[in-house]
Amino acid sequence: MNNTELKKEILRISGVNVKKCMKCGKCSASCPAYDEMEFHPHQFASMIDNGEIEPLLRSDSLYRCLSCFACMERCPRGVEPAKLIEAVRLTAIRKQGANRMTADDVPQMLDDNTPGQLLVSAFRKYTK
Amino acid sequence: MQTVTTKSLCERAASLLGEGTVAAVLGWKRGEFDYDLTPAVFTAAEELTEGFIYNDFSGANLSKYLLKKTREIDGKILVFLKPCDTYSFNQLLSEHRFDREKVYAIGIPCSGMADIQKIRKIVGEGITAIEACENSLLVHTLYDDEPISVSCAEVLTERCLNCKSKKHVAYDELIGDEGEVLTSNRFDEVEKIEALSADERFAFWQNELSRCIRCNACRDACPACTCEKCVFDNPNSGVQSKAPGGEFEEKLFHIIRAYHVAGRCTDCGECSRVCPQNIPLHLLNRKFIKDMNETYGEYQAGEYDNQRAPLVNFSLDDPEPSDVVKGGFDRA
Amino acid sequence: MQDVKEFKPVIVAFCCNWCSYAGADLAGSNRLAYPADVKIIRVPCSCRVNPMFILRAFQRGADGVILCGCHPGDCHYSTGNYYTRRRMSMLFSMLDFLGIERDRTRVEWVSAAEGAKFAATMNEFVEKVTALGPNKRLEDLRCKQ
Amino acid sequence: MQRIGVFVCWCGSNIAGTVDVHAVAEALKTESGVVFSTDYQYMCSQAGQDIIKNAIHEHSLTGIVVCSCSPRMHEATFRKTAAAAGLNPYMVEIANIREQCSWIHKDMLSGTEKAIILGKAAVAKVNLNAPLTPGQSTVTKRALVIGGGIAGIQTALDIADAGFPVDIVEKKPTIGGKMAQLDKTFPTLDCAACILTPKMVDAAQNENIRIYSYSEVTEVGGYVGNFDVTIKRKARYVKEDICTGCGLCTEKCPQKKVPNEFNLGMDNRRAIYIPFAQAVPKVATIDADYCTMLKTGKCGVCAKVCTAGAIDYNAKDEFVKEKYGAIVVATGYNPISMEKFDEFAYSQSKDVITSLEFERLTNAAGPTSGKLLRPSDGEHPHKIVFVQCVGSRCENCAEKGKEYCSKICCMYTAKHAMLIRDKYPDTDVYVFYIDVRTPGKAFDEFYRRAVEEYGVHYIKGMVGKVVPEGKKLLVQASDLINGKQLHIDADLVVLAAAIEPDKSARPLATMLTASMDTNDFFTEAHPKLRPVESPTAGVFLSGCCQGPKDIPETVSQASAAASKVIGLLVKDHLTGNPCIAQSNELMCNGCSSCERVCPYGAITYEEKEFRMPDRTTKLRRVASVNPAVCQGCGACTVACPSGAMDLNGFKNNQIMAEVDAICKM
Incomplete structure (x- = not known):
């Protein structure tokens, strides 16, 4: 897929109208994972609008997003950045045809301090 | 048969005439046969004894005649009103169509009126006389030596089968018992048509309305159709027409007539009763009544004096025309 | 089938002077196209439209009638369109009861600022009426010339 | 029979570009009643109007149809033209062949065809037009x-x-409105009271x-x-003409716990009060919701101390x-409620305030006598965060905010920030903005001064959340220019709340x-x-x-x-609109349907005597329309079953003639 197609696909999956964004940054201001992320929620909106999809697909930010939906809740324009991030993540997974985490990775992550629930949700999130 | 007798009504009317309370009596008069009664004005006791009659064929709603008669006759007019007639009476009052002061209304009970067509279907032609018994009618014909007995219930008119109320909503005096508002199935027939497909509905009405001969009987008998000048008689209205024309002409006439009486029609059924072609015209009115009840809340025209009918009223959250889909409409 | 003349519906649009007629003007100013089949009649308020006008239009060969007024609450005469809403709801339901195609009639609220909505509404309405074909059920054959 | 003239306007190429104007003029020539038909480049021009005037004289026209732009544009023009030529202005009809034809149809054939039909409809209508004369009414x-x-x-x-x-x-109880609550005004920083109160006194x-x-x-x-x-x-329980405004009652009233709305509830007033020192009229008012005397019948302190005897507990x-x-x-207007904006902790912390509350905090007559102190503990705040566009420019939160820009927030926030930095240079001020909008004379200069001279930190980005923690307010926000997320431990957060129309406006609009x-x-x-x-x-x-x-x-x-x-x-007189409802008494049933739907109460009924064909008279109830009150909506015409009620200028037969003309193919 070229960039235009990618953009179309992401907009289709997410159902988001990025043109509504007025670039206030409230999404990123609300983001609890901000410092973990290379690209921030507001950048997802503007980069997708600009068709800069490749850097997003390669970025670790996709997997740093906690899916807490604070950005969606707070956005005054109803842009829903979390849906965009999810859509890019889905595209990345589909494109690579690979999972970011496999069942084999799980045992080495097991330790007494990590809640089992975390691993379950991480596994769910990083796998197709 | 009726629970009050012609005689008792005659006596009461005669006494009111005699003491000068009323100047005239509006009632039913024997026609050529026992079953073809016409509304009539009586001004003397003798006239009453001679012609006044109240029986199972006193279907005519007398309230409409008050418009003209109250203007023509000096003094009060006594009018006999069956329960359903009282609704029309009230509705006309709300519309200021006659002077209440000039009317002395006596409410009389009604056990339902008989449909001569139904009787004919049972006994055939050549009816000469009909006697009323307890729960049946004895029909004399040219061809039978013995009168044929038919049960009253069997030959009730359609409107009486679906009687909405036995309650008198307006009167000065009541003869007999005060009845109650009934729960009727009067919308069943409308629902049946609504359930048809659009093509079937069209065919149904095409079949019914194409029989119209534009005799205007429905309009002339209708207690809601009381315009000083009917739009169909008015050359400036743009819809003037006096004779049946193309197929649509009748639909136009009947839709406009139904629309004009919508919210004012008390569902008295006179339109269908007087139609010589037996077109079920009351179904058009009932459709409007049903739609208005379901969309804007229950409303019975004529139930009270001075009500505000649904079409001259509104509420801020009324549904949109596109959302008002009652029954009919092909949902496909 | 090439020589069969393409069906061009006759559409009568009643527009209230204050909102919808202005909306139609705005559609014009913005050059928002809709089919020429739509002919607008200006009325002061949607509540001026008598059901008789609508029936008359059908009788004379209209294939669709649309009534546009101010949005409820915005009527220039404050309450006119509320009456319109009730009247047309009842009339349309009756026409439906008589087996007349529902898509031939429509009420739409179009404000003076909604030129785009006006054009879109007309496009959609014409499309629906065109799909229904000529109005046979309500026209008076005598009026056909 | 009318003698109608048809005038087809080219509107330069606006109409002539897609409509064959000659063909339109030609086609309309044969319509019933038409005796003259022509076309011209600009009908609305002086020359165009002269053509109309000359034709009216030459052809003794009784009605004219102008095929041109929207009647909303030039109906008045052509009516004046007709009047100037001695024709009743209401004998003019416009066929809108520009906005509703040439501008939307790009095909010459269909455009011309439609223009002809629209022209025919107008001709059909004019055939039924009658001269109308507007009524006159007086002016109070x-x-x-x-x-x-x-x-x-x-x-x-x-x-x-x-x-x-x-x-x-x-x-x-007093005039002055919101401006009386403000401290200074942008962009000149004069004190609001100093420029407002003289006007209040002038008014009084x-x-x-x-x-x-x-x-x-x-x-x-x-x-x-x-x-x-x-x-x-409303009963104020104080006789306005007797009260001297001395204020003694407001000092003695024992009910001291009434939230002071003038200071937005940040301090208390008494049950009897004068909103502020310069109130006009300067008269006390008893707040019936709090007055012990009015509620229980026991107290009466204010009546006792009032030497003028102005108190009247029985007022109605x-x-x-x-x-x-x-x-x-x-x-x-009013600022919108901040209750629903959980993320800014307005309901959780007293130190999160709206800008209007901030005005009172810095006002010398306010609850802190003008000293900038935190509402929670009265301490001086050292770090203040301003948040712009709170509830403004919200698209998806209609139940929370407003879609529009509230227009005044950028400027008053710059003013607030500047005033703080001026009075308290030790205080850090952050302003989080989406855009800074400063159109207005000396507005942008003002904002730039806040940044350049007063060192206010303007940060492009929104605040995501405010969390009260101890004495601090933890502000998490975006800095979009630097691509950072900021965490500021503020002492005070000021929200630039959107403004909305006063709640009394909606019922008033209905009235x-x-x-x-x-x-x-x-x-x-x-x-x-x-x-x-x-x-x-x-x-x-x-x-x-x-x-x-x-x-x-x-x-x-x-x-x-x-x-x-x-x-x-x-x-002295107003000329009315003659396109109003008129009842034909001969056909009127007197049924009151029209009266029920009239939004203006323009319809009344009277008993009138009518001569009948048989020379008798009869008394009938008939409707009559007050021409000065009727606005011409036509609701009554449809409610009338007999068609007795009709609307001048839009008569039943006129509209039906238009319908016929359009449907006749």
């Missing part, structure tokens, strides 16, 4: 101004200066101005030039009926039959050309009731509204 030379803020005061002063009496109705002393304070409009009837208004004078609401020629709406937009701002008659008039004749708009505005803009609009009112009041 008194104006009503609803709302006593700066907008209302300015409008009233200007009308009064022109020599017309004017009444101000203000629902609060002007003999043409009568102030109904603590009063509300409850009923409006009538029409332009002749409004009948009922004003409710009074209703005053007045006649007015014009009404000005100046109902103003006035004036239209409103979805945000409850009053709609102007034309957004550009008639910005201070409402579409309802005789009702004018002043200030924020029409849309968000700052003070200079409000005052200009107030004066503009006043000039419109003066223009109306100087007239």
